[in-house]
Amino acid sequence: MDKSRRKFLQHSALASTSLFIPQFLSGFNLGLDKADVNSRRKLVIVQLSGGNDGLNTVVPFRNDIYYGSRPTLAIPENEVIKLNDEIGLNGVMAPMKSIFDDGNLCIINNVGYPNPDRSHFRSMDIWQTASDSNEFLSSGWLGRYLDNYCMDCEVHYAMEMDDSLSLALKGRQKSGFAASNVNKLHRSTKSRFLQAVSKHHHDHEHSENVAYLYQTMRQTFSSANYLHEQSKIYQSRQTYPSNKFGKALKQTAELIISGSDTRIYYTALSGFDTHTRQKNTQDRLLENLAQGLTALTEDLKTNNQLDDTLVMVFSEFGRRVKENASGGTDHGTANNVFLMGGKLNKAGIYNGGANLSSLDEGDLIYEVDFRRIYATILDKWLGADNAEVLNKQFQLMDFV
Amino acid sequence: MYDLQKIQHLSWRAGFGLSIREYQKLSNVPLQRAVDGLFKSAKNPAELPIPEFGFRSREERKSMSDEVRMERKKMGKAHVFELNTDWIERMANEQSSPLLEKMTLFWHGHFACELKLPHFAVQHINTLRQHAVGNFRDLVIAIAKDPSMLSYLDNRKNKKEHPNENFARELMELFTIGRGNYTEEDVKAAARAFTGWGASLSGEFIFKSRQHDYGQKTFMGKTGNFDGTDIIDIILEKRETAQFIATKVYRFFVNDKINAQHINELADVFYASNYNIEAMMRALFESDWFYDVKNMGVKIKSPVVLLAGLMRTLDLRFEDRKPMIVLQKALGQILFNPPNVAGWPGGKTWIDNATLMLRLNLTSILFESKEVNFNIKAEPERERFKKLSRIKVYADIEPIVSRFRSMDEQEIVEKISTYLLQTPHEIDTTILDKVVDKSTKESFITSLMMRLMSMPEYQMC
Numbered sequence: 001m002d003k004s005r006r007k008f009l010q011h012s013a014l015a016s017t018s019l020f021i022p023q024f025l026s027g028f029n030l031g032l033d034k035a036d037v038n039s040r041r042k043l044v045i046v047q048l049s050g051g052n053d054g055l056n057t058v059v060p061f062r063n064d065i066y067y068g069s070r071p072t073l074a075i076p077e078n079e080v081i082k083l084n085d086e087i088g089l090n091g092v093m094a095p096m097k098s099i100f101d102d103g104n105l106c107i108i109n110n111v112g113y114p115n116p117d118r119s120h121f122r123s124m125d126i127w128q129t130a131s132d133s134n135e136f137l138s139s140g141w142l143g144r145y146l147d148n149y150c151m152d153c154e155v156h157y158a159m160e161m162d163d164s165l166s167l168a169l170k171g172r173q174k175s176g177f178a179a180s181n182v183n184k185l186h187r188s189t190k191s192r193f194l195q196a197v198s199k200h201h202h203d204h205e206h207s208e209n210v211a212y213l214y215q216t217m218r219q220t221f222s223s224a225n226y227l228h229e230q231s232k233i234y235q236s237r238q239t240y241p242s243n244k245f246g247k248a249l250k251q252t253a254e255l256i257i258s259g260s261d262t263r264i265y266y267t268a269l270s271g272f273d274t275h276t277r278q279k280n281t282q283d284r285l286l287e288n289l290a291q292g293l294t295a296l297t298e299d300l301k302t303n304n305q306l307d308d309t310l311v312m313v314f315s316e317f318g319r320r321v322k323e324n325a326s327g328g329t330d331h332g333t334a335n336n337v338f339l340m341g342g343k344l345n346k347a348g349i350y351n352g353g354a355n356l357s358s359l360d361e362g363d364l365i366y367e368v369d370f371r372r373i374y375a376t377i378l379d380k381w382l383g384a385d386n387a388e389v390l391n392k393q394f395q396l397m398d399f400v
Numbered sequence: 401m402y403d404l405q406k407i408q409h410l411s412w413r414a415g416f417g418l419s420i421r422e423y424q425k426l427s428n429v430p431l432q433r434a435v436d437g438l439f440k441s442a443k444n445p446a447e448l449p450i451p452e453f454g455f456r457s458r459e460e461r462k463s464m465s466d467e468v469r470m471e472r473k474k475m476g477k478a479h480v481f482e483l484n485t486d487w488i489e490r491m492a493n494e495q496s497s498p499l500l501e502k503m504t505l506f507w508h509g510h511f512a513c514e515l516k517l518p519h520f521a522v523q524h525i526n527t528l529r530q531h532a533v534g535n536f537r538d539l540v541i542a543i544a545k546d547p548s549m550l551s552y553l554d555n556r557k558n559k560k561e562h563p564n565e566n567f568a569r570e571l572m573e574l575f576t577i578g579r580g581n582y583t584e585e586d587v588k589a590a591a592r593a594f595t596g597w598g599a600s601l602s603g604e605f606i607f608k609s610r611q612h613d614y615g616q617k618t619f620m621g622k623t624g625n626f627d628g629t630d631i632i633d634i635i636l637e638k639r640e641t642a643q644f645i646a647t648k649v650y651r652f653f654v655n656d657k658i659n660a661q662h663i664n665e666l667a668d669v670f671y672a673s674n675y676n677i678e679a680m681m682r683a684l685f686e687s688d689w690f691y692d693v694k695n696m697g698v699k700i701k702s703p704v705v706l707l708a709g710l711m712r713t714l715d716l717r718f719e720d721r722k723p724m725i726v727l728q729k730a731l732g733q734i735l736f737n738p739p740n741v742a743g744w745p746g747g748k749t750w751i752d753n754a755t756l757m758l759r760l761n762l763t764s765i766l767f768e769s770k771e772v773n774f775n776i777k778a779e780p781e782r783e784r785f786k787k788l789s790r791i792k793v794y795a796d797i798e799p800i801v802s803r804f805r806s807m808d809e810q811e812i813v814e815k816i817s818t819y820l821l822q823t824p825h826e827i828d829t830t831i832l833d834k835v836v837d838k839s840t841k842e843s844f845i846t847s848l849m850m851r852l853m854s855m856p857e858y859q860m861c
Contacts, residue, residue, distance in 0.1 A: 049778065125740060134569070138745040155753065163775045164730060165752045167739075178754040180775060193851055194760055196831040207698040209656070210823055212748055213756065213856035220753040244775070270778035326466065 041381055042256050044265045044296070044311040045142075045168070046249075048289070050272035051120065052315035053282055054335040055354060057093070058107055062086045065356040069322045073278055073329065083107075087353045092283045093290035099297050103347040104306065105340050106399045108373065109354050112334035112366025116317065120273070120331075124316040128168035130371050130390050141374055142264055143171030144389045145382065150174065155216075156223040158264035159255075161248030169266060176264065177223055180244070182251065186228035189221045226261075233258035234303075238295040241288045245269045249292045253299040256309065272315060276326040289313070297340065306342030310381050310400060313338035314370070320362050334364040337373055339399050346398045372397055403431045405818075406691045412822055412861035413653050413699070414438050414685060415498025416491050416708040419715065420800045423819060435685050439678060441497035445529045451479060453519040455601050479518035484728075484735045485721040487525070488704065492711035503532035503681070505704065506652050508735070511543050511575060512743035513552045515736040523603050524548045536645065536675035540576065540632050547599035553741065558595050560613040565591040568631075570741050576635045578644040582620065589617040594628040642671035646680065653684060655695050656747040662689050697823025697860045700750050703731035705861065706759065710853070713820070715799070716766070719792040729776045731755050756856075763853040766793050797846060805841045812845060820852045823860040827852075 060066045061077045062085070080088035081097050087107075089096060099105045115133040117123045122133075129137035139147070142158055150157055151174055158169055158176035169176030179185040189195070198217050206214065234257045240246035248267040255262050269289055274281050293311070300306040318335030334354070354364055375386035375394035387393040407426050411418045415438070418426065426434060453476065455461040464472070491501045507528040515521035524546055531539035543549050544567070550556050553567040568590035572582045596612030599605055617626045620634050635641055646666035650658060665687070666680050673679035684690055701709060707727060710716060718724050728734045732755055733744055758765075758774060804812050817827055835851055837843040852858060 122740065134566075136740045136742040138739075138742065138749060162777065164732075164754045164777055166777075170749065170752065175752045178752065188757055188761065191761070191764070191854075193831065193835045193854060196828070196834075197855055200828050200831065207823065207860075209698055209700050209748065210856060210860055213700070213751065213859055216751055216753060216756050217760070217856060220757060223753070268777070 039263075040308045042263050042265065042305070042309045043377065043381060044252055044309060045267070046289075046293070046311065046313040047166075047168075047266070047268040048272050048285075048313065048315035049120075049124070049268050049270040050274075050315075051123075051317045051319055051331055052272040052285075052335065053274060053278065053329050054109075054315070054318040055321065056278070056282060057090055057286060058109065058336045058353075059088050059090060060086060060353045060356065061088050063353070063356055065321070069356075071323070072327060073323045084349060087349055090283070090286050092287040095294040096290045099294065099340065100348070104297060104342055104344065105338065106344050106347050106350055108337045108339070108350040108368055108397075108399070109352065110334045110364060110367035111314075111337045111370050111373065112317070112364070113369055113371070114366070116333040116363070116366070118317065118331040118333075120316060125167060127314065127316050127370060128166060130374055138167075138170075139172045140166065140168035140170050141389060142169050142266070143167075143175055145171075145264075145378065145384060146174040146176065147171040148388045149382070149384050154223060154226070154261055155219045156227055156260070156262050158266070159262050160266040161251055162266075162268065166266065166268075169264075176266070177220075179224075179227065180248065182224070182227040182231050182255075186224045189224045195221065227255070230255055230258045230260045236295075236299050238299045239291075240295045241291050243288065245288060246292050246295075249296050253296050256300065256305050257303045274319070275324065275328040275330060278323075278328040293338075293340065301342065308343075309341050310343075310377065311338070311340040312373070312377065313340075318364060321356060321359060321364065322362055332363045333360070334366040337370065339373075341400070343400065345400050350397075350399060368397075369394065373399075376400060403429070403434075406431050407434045408819075409691060409696050409822065410434060410438075410685060411498065412705075412709070413502075413690075414681075415502050416705060416712050417861070419494055419712050420803055420819070422494060424803065432686070435682070438497070438499040438685070439533065439682065442500040442503065442533045443678075445497070445500050445532070447526050448522050448529070450522045450526075451518045453479065453517060454603065458601065461601070476517055480516065480521055480736055481722075481725050483518060483521055483525075485718075485724045487735055488708050488711070488724055489717075491704070491708035492716075494712070499681075500529060500532055503677075504528045506649070507532060507539070509652075509738060509743035509746075510648060511549065512738035512741050513546075513549050514738065515548050517548070520548045520603055521736055531677070533678040533681060534676075536670075536677055537632065537636055539677075540571075540636075541629060543575070544571070544594070544628055544632065545597065545599075545605035547603040547605075550597065550599050555594055556598050558591060558597065559611040560592075560595050563588070563591040563595060563613070567591070568594055571632075572635065574742055576632075576644065577638060577641045581638065581640045581644075586619055589619040589626070590631045592617055593619070593626045593631045597628055636675060639667065639671050642675065643667040646670055649680065649684065652746070653681075654690060655698055659689070662687070697821070697857075699861050700747060701859055701861050702744065702746060702750060703728055703733040703755075704735060706731070706762075706859070709861070710762070710766075715796040717794050719794065723791040726776060730758055730774055756859075759859055760854050760856065763850045766791060767795070767850055797849065800849070801842050801845050804845055809838075809844065813848065816845065816848060817852055820849065821855070821857045821860075823857050825855070825857045 055066060056073065056075055059075045059080045061080045067074045075090055079091040081091060081094050082088040083100055096105065113126060113133060117126060117133050126133055128140045130141040131137045146158055156177045160166055160169055160176055160178045161180055162178050163180050165176060165178040198221055231254060234254050236250055236254050240250040252265045252267065269285060271281060271285055297306065300309050314337045315335055317331060317333055319329035319332040324330050351367065358365060371390055372394045375390060376397045376399060378384040378386040378389055379396055380400045404427050408418060490496045504525065513524065515524055527542045527546055531542060553570055554564045555567040558564040558567065565587050569587050573579055592613040596608040598608055614625055616623060619626055619631060622634055646663050647658060649666060650663050666683055669683040670680040732750060738744055804815055807815065813827055817825060832851065837847040
């Protein structure tokens with residue numbers, strides 16, 4: 001027996017091959033050319049947590065019901081950045097006008113799902129898992145994409161710019177990777193002991209779960225190294241908001257432009273639950289959002305990456321049409337979704353404005369199931385079959 | 401195999417591991433006596449005191465201003481956090497019954513329900529404790545009448561004119577018989593049978609006869625003027641219900657991977673005993689296969705088990721209890737707040753790169769003041785994040801040190817790793833030599849323990 005080791009229990013052989021599997025292979029069954037195109041494509045998801053008030057984001061500035069329902073909160077016509085004769089953006093989002101004019105922004109209104117749930121947690125779970133509202137899934141839609149199309153990808157193929165991982169990126173088998181700051185992550189893996197443990201070759205066979213822990217550990221260390229190296233290649237000079245959200249978008253742009261293997265990026269901006277004093281809070285957040293998205297778009301455009309990137313912005317629900325007595329709005333239902341990128345098939349306002357004349361107990365009625373947007377992204381952008389990921393087939397849309 | 405190794409396995413699955421005192425005490429005890437001890441202490445639990453939080457009248461509730469309402473909500477939340485940390489401390493406490501706490505945790509994940517109001521939360525947990533190793537029929541009926549569950553699954557809105565199917569559906573899908581054993585017609589009939597089941601302001605069950613549907617219902621092939629209890633009885637007549645619960649028990653207490661034969665054994669006992677929970681759990685803990693090497697150290701500790709186990713092993717207390725909540729959030733399991741009615745999926749879903757790194761670094765964070773710098777996701781109503789930074793804890797490992805200090809280093813490594821790790825492991829002493837502090841026996845034992853608890857193997861039980 002090797003003198004340097006003491007072995008306490010029965011050992012046999014463990015083959016640790018997880019790290020040496022060939023890198024990214026995508027667009028299976030699609031032929032090489034298409035796979036090649038898909039492999040360059042990036043998807044960026046921006047989640048607005050708390051339920052963003054869509055009607056004060058994309059403003060129906062010709063609509064009397066809107067102004068009648070919101071005597072103090074409605075945005076006056078002269079403060080609206082007009083996108084057409086009826087609809088415009090909240091004035092604090094002015095920087096996004098040029099993205100719209102360049103044909104790089106598509107706004108889909110009245111997005112939701114049947115039997116809407118007004119609980120933040122539940123509705124966010126529904127959006128993140130792509131479930132029906134009476135169905136409980138413990139895997140996310142992007143996680144299931146990884147399960148079906150990316151079992152052999154590096155773990156940083158799908159990344160959330162956060163310290164913890166959202167349900168959206170958790171699959172049944174495979175999950176995405178969480179890192180709010182790749183350099184901080186890299187430092188956290190520097191423990192000499194853990195590094196040694198992870199490299200240690202085990203002679204005995206682990207149970208499946210122990211093997212899974214070791215595999216996750218090694219992948220984390222290897223991805224932390226990889227991302228740390230990538231982060232040195234390109235440093236952005238664009239001005240992003242100086243908060244956590246801005247930093248997350250900046251890291252997203254830097255990794256995309258550096259040519260990282262990462263293809264899916266997930267980030268969140270929180271605080272949209274504006275039951276009281278909505279105006280100040282929402283204006284500040286939307287200003288942040290617009291600044292961040294504009295910087296990201298500029299960054300990607302300057303570096304010839306905008307054509308290969310698709311950005312989706314969503315929130316778990318919109319808010320009620322009527323304002324409440326505290327200068328805010330309460331939880332609602334349908335909302336708008338933004339899609340951005342250099343290769344949109346249909347830019348502009350996708351399906352007209354919100355329909356305020358036909359409400360369900362004061363709430364907007366959804367017209368587009370959000371899973372049709374996911375399905376379109378999966379099929380047309382990522383080259384997947386949406387039914388395999390969403391558990392049923394959804395009708396595709398034309399934005400890409 | 402000595403009984404101590406089996407007892408240790410039993411203690412992790414039926415509880416939260418063994419403190420060094422218990423480890424010592426049980427080293428000469430036959431397995432059967434250890435099993436008997438667990439059940440003896442789990443029976444007739446004391447009721448947890450119900451805090452004052454309810455409204456005295458509907459008027460009081462209605463007349464509340466928005467500010468008072470918000471203030472009350474905040475107080476309730478803080479109170480529930482207290483109850484949460486109290487529970488974790490009970491799990492870690494040698495004086496309480498480990499099996500009772502573990503079974504209650506199991507039922508909390510099974511009858512998953514968000515518990516927001518402190519007085520109702522205690523009432524709910526008391527119900528789970530009272531029936532934890534009692535009769536499953538009593539438990540299901542008590543849960544169907546529980547104020548938190550009645551409101552969580554909308555049965556308060558379930559009225560003759562507008563039946564609400566939420567509770568009836570989950571009762572069958574998640575709580576008793578499982579998918580594939582009932583029809584949509586059965587859901588509709590069951591919902592009608594539960595119409596009028598509600599709760600008073602103080603949390604007592606009330607049957608509102610004016611809202612109850614007294615008509616004929618056809619449910620699972622039987623026709624009659626059924627009420628909720630009849631529906632539960634008809635569901636329990638089906639052996640599939642025993643099978644469904646036995647499968648869930650097996651996954652939680654034995655192995656993520658099911659073994660059909662072992663589950664059948666449990667289901668048979670459960671069904672034949674008219675759903676006596678103790679009978680089924682005894683059959684499990686007294687079986688040979690439970691102690692099979694294939695079932696030892698193969699479960700990933702849930703965050704709550706990890707935390708309570710760590711506290712029990714090291715006699716550890718948090719100076720400020722808030723980090724106990726933040727750790728639960730960061731690791732993905734918050735007591736009283738399951739992700740949805742399906743409970744915590746468990747197994748590998750506990751693990752991603754972020755939670756694993758936090759788990760592996762946990763002892764360094766707690767004992768070496770390693771900076772954590774971990775931001776918890778913001779809650780919907782907030783913009784800011786909670787930050788997990790330095791955490792102050794007290795631990796007493798003197799009993800561990802004095803138990804092992806007379807041994808030589810090699811024996812210490814062997815004995816302590818056997819105590820701390822439940823799964824086959826090997827210790828590379830060339831690595832250990834570099835990271836263990838050999839200046840004194842005490843520092844050797846302490847630093848060795850910290851390293852062993854940072855190994856992936858420590859995550860297993």
